[in-house]
Amino acid sequence: MALNKSALAQSIKSAFxxxxxxxxxxxxxxxxLCNKLAEAVDTYxxxxxxxxxxxxxxxxxxxxxxVTGPFKGNLL
Numbered sequence: 001m002a003l004n005k006s007a008l009a010q011s012i013k014s015a016f017x018x019x020x021x022x023x024x025x026x027x028x029x030x031x032x033l034c035n036k037l038a039e040a041v042d043t044y045x046x047x048x049x050x051x052x053x054x055x056x057x058x059x060x061x062x063x064x065x066x067v068t069g070p071f072k073g074n075l076l
Contacts, residue, residue, distance in 0.1 A: 002047070002048075002049060002076040003044060003045075003047055003048050003075065003076065004044070004047060005044075007044070008040055008041070008043075008044040011036070011039075011040035011043070011044075012037060012040055014036075015033055015036035015037055015040065016033070018032070018033075018036065019032070019033050048075045048076070049075070049076040050073050050074075050075060050076075051073050051074050051075070051076050052071070052072075052073045053072045053073050053074070054072050055069045055070045055071050055072040055073075056068065056069045056071060057069045
């Protein structure tokens, strides 16, 4: 799945809206907001896909084994 920027924006908006509804103290409200923002960013980043382009090479003359080389790709 590609990164969904609109879903991240909606999660951030929701976190700020929920701040208004929190009747606790300021520090607790700020902690809650920070945790919700961190969760939104964490969820967003974990949806990233890597588009492999080139760069990695299998070991010569063997079946399997670790690949080597500079990874060339991008996030979708």
